[in-house]
Amino acid sequence: MSTPPPEPTAPSWPYCAHGANPAADPVGCRGIHVPGHTACLAHLTDTDRNAYLAGLTPGADIDHRSTPFTEDLLDRLLTALADPITTHPHLGHARFDAAQFTGDASFNEVQFTGTAWFVGARFTHAARFSRARFAHAARFGGARFSDDVWFNEAQFTGVAWFDHVQFNGEARYNQAQFTSNARFPWAQFTSSAQFASAQFTGTALFAEVQFSDTANFSKAQFTGTAAFDVVEFTGNARFKGAQFTGDVRFNGAEFTGDARFDDAQFLMASWLGPIACVGTVDLSGAVFGAPVTLEIAARQVSCLRTRWESTATVRVRRASVDLGYAVLAAPVAVTAHPAPFTTGDTAVDESLLTGPAGAQVTSVQGVDAAHLVLTDTDLSDCLFYGAFHLDQLRLEGRTTIAPTxxxxxxxxxxxxxxxxxxxxxxxxxxxxxxxxxxxxxxxxxxxxxxxxxxxxxxxxxxxxDPDDVVALYRQIRKAFEDSKNEPGAADFYYGECEMRRHDRTGTPKTERGLLWAYWLLSGYGLRAARALGWLAAAMLVTIVLLMAFGLPASSPKQEATGIVPPGGGTISFTIDKQDPKNPTADRFTGKRFDKALSITLNSVVFRSSGQDLTTVGSYIEMTSRLLEPALLALAVLAIRGRVKR
Known part of the structure; x- marks a missing residue:
């Protein structure tokens, strides 16, 4: 059995009750009585209505709560309140709570010198408040706008209440002025929301607002606090050229599209975020005037020509960050945040973001890197060409650079x-x-x-060209060496030598030839295995050459010295002395290998073997004593370069 609908509740004020039906609608019309009558303005007789309207004067207080207004009836009411000098309607305290406007509702250029109440009002067609002036509070809480609504150039001197308002059509507040607080908490903008060039002097509260289409705050001015906590931007959000003089809060804000803050000015903001953006957070040309912390989880963060006048910490997740031509007047740290951001005890939703959780920096071109610190960042596709003072760049934590x-x-x-x-x-x-x-x-x-x-x-x-890349490798290598990380600088020295070897404009041909040899023998003194491999090959060749041509066939006879009696004279003679000769028989024997190995090993450490050698063998030994220690030294140099503290 279905539950019957609840009985309609009668309002607290004396109401019209026109059209009441005990079975279908026991309350009927809820419009408040016109003073001196028992019906609302919509259900008065023509005579009584005309008399009431004729008795109104500009600036009068009116109360038409829950009254149904047609377009014609509203026009007649506002015409009766028109100021004869300005020709614009002038209302004192105006009560339109829960009123229903079934035609176009035009309040253009209306002046409300008292409080304007539109709480719970319903606008089925277009509603126009352009250039309206609200001298005191303007209360639109819970109102429903089924079509477009215009507040262009409207002036709100008192507090503007738009909490829980539902905008089903386009909402335009372009060039509107909010002198006091502007409150839009829990409002819903189904279509686009236009606040271009609006001025918010007091607090602008947009907490937990839902923007289902474009939200345009381009060139808006926020003098007081701008609070966009837990806001959902389903479409693109545009804050291009906006000026935030006071505090800024986007705690837990979510952007399904792009978030554009290009050319915006954050003069006193100390914290921006945490925010989650499926698209791009564009901070190109933005200015940060005070020490600030940014927390952003996004697909891309663009900081082209962004200017930081003071220190800043940029914590990012799942984002590629473009810092091209940014101006850093003070130290700026870009770091990959290891865990999801939180606002209070709630984690920021990153479910729509894909890819790794780290931060990838794609460009530091044109940046003075002396003030830049990159921590735990991926620099695989980072463009360094055109940056200044790269030798003073600080790379902290786990830095990823693309391998060959x-x-x-x-x-x-x-x-x-x-x-x-x-x-x-x-x-x-x-x-x-x-x-x-x-x-x-x-x-x-x-x-x-x-x-x-x-x-x-x-x-x-x-x-x-290689000539350009050489300078980049040299400066980044120096940055590692200055931070006492010489093993980490090894790859950059290798890359520097590689570019010099391939540089046909800035590196002379002779120098390139030496670099080719240096690369071939030991990988620029950084590849111990290559140097040891050449050393082993050189020793093997030396052994083979000594066995083949360097060792004589036999050792010479010994020299003999003696005394010949009876005169006691001394005589010296050589027994079977002959020059060392190569053997004619088998040259490659175990005994000859042992001698050749001994000679070769002694050559590695600059020692003379003391063995009798043929003339060719002497030259072989001299060559090995020059080449093989050099190869050993290159291997030791390569090992030291990888383990040096």
Missing amino acids: PIGWHRRGIIPLRWTRRRALAEEHHWRAQSAGQPALPAGAEPPADRWRTGPHHPNPAHTP
């Missing part, structure tokens, strides 16, 4: 395998462009066996 491609490759008929190391994005882009790799689709993750392509791939005019 893995696996074997072919250059012509020569198989190659890239040394595993960290490489800057600029080197990736140059190598991809030089190798003629195809451009990747937008947003596609590059395969592990290919270089990463740049944003302007394959245009060589927009791809840094």
Whole structure:
């Protein structure tokens, strides 16, 4: 059995009761009585209505709670209250609580010198309050606007109450002025909300508001506190050029579209967020005048040309951050927040955000990096070219930089395998462009066996050359070394040498030849295995050459010295003396190998073996005593570079 609907409740004031039906509607019309009558304005006789309207004067107090208004009836009421000088309606205290406006409701340029009550009012068609002036409180709590509503250039001198209001059409507050507090908590904007160039002198409270379409606050001015706590922006939110002179709160705000704060000014804001944005949080050209902390979980955070006049901490999650050409007048730290943000005891909803939870910095071009600190950030695609003072950049925590491609490759008929190391994005882009790799689709993750392509791939005019990348590697290497992290700087020294080796404009040919040899023998003094491999090969070749050409066939006879009697003279002679010669029989025997190994090992440590050698063998030994210790030293240097404190 279904539950019967509740009985309609009669209002507390004397009401019209027109059309009451004991069975269907026992209350009937709830409109308040017109003074001196027993019916509301809508249900008076024509004679009584005309007499009432004729008796009204500009600035009079009126009370028409729950009264149904047609478009014509409202026009007649406002015409009766028109000021003869300004020709605009002038109302004192106006009670339109729970009134129903079935036609267009036009309050354009109406002056309310008393409190304006529209609590619970219903507007079935367009409602117009453009250039209306509210000298005292304007109360619209719980009102319903089924069509568009205009408050353009309206002036609210007293508190403006729009709590729990439902805007089903477009709501326009462009250039409206709120001298006192503006309160919109729990309001619902089903269509677009336009507050462009609005002025909020007092507190602007938009807590727990739902914006289902575009919310436009472009060039709005917030002198007092701007509170957008737990607001849901289903469409795009635009705060382009807005000015926040006081405190700003977006605690727990959620943006399904983009959040645009480009060119906005946050002069005194100390905290912004935490917010969650499925799209882009655009802070391009924004100005932060005071020490501030930002907490943002988003797909992308754009800080192009953003200006920080004081210290700032930017904590981000799941976002790529573009800091291109930002101006840092004081230290700014960008860090990946390890856990979801919370507001109070509630975690900010990140369910619509995909991808890793960390922070990826995509550009620091044009930034004075002396004031920049990056903590636990992914710099795999970060563009450094054009930044200043990169040698003073601070990289803290776990910094990720894209590695070189893995696996074997072919250059012509020569198989190659890239040394595993960290490489800057600029080197990736140059190598991809030089190798003629195809451009990747937008947003596609590059395969592990290919270089990463740049944003302007394959245009060589927009791809840094090796001469440009050398300076980047040198400065970032110095930043690591200055922070006493020389093992961490090793890859950047390797990259610096790689770019010098490939630089045909800034590096002389002779120097490039030396770099080729340095790379081939030991990986620029950083690859111990390569140096040890060459050392082992050199020792093996030395052993083979000594066995083949360096060791004589037999040792020479000994020299003999004695005294010949009876005169006691001394005589000296050599027994079977002969020059060392190569054997004609088997050269590669165990005994000869043992001698050759001994000579070679002594050569590694600059020692003479003391063995008799052929002329060729002497030169072989001298060559090995020069080359093999150098290879050993390169291996020791490479190991020291990886473990040095």
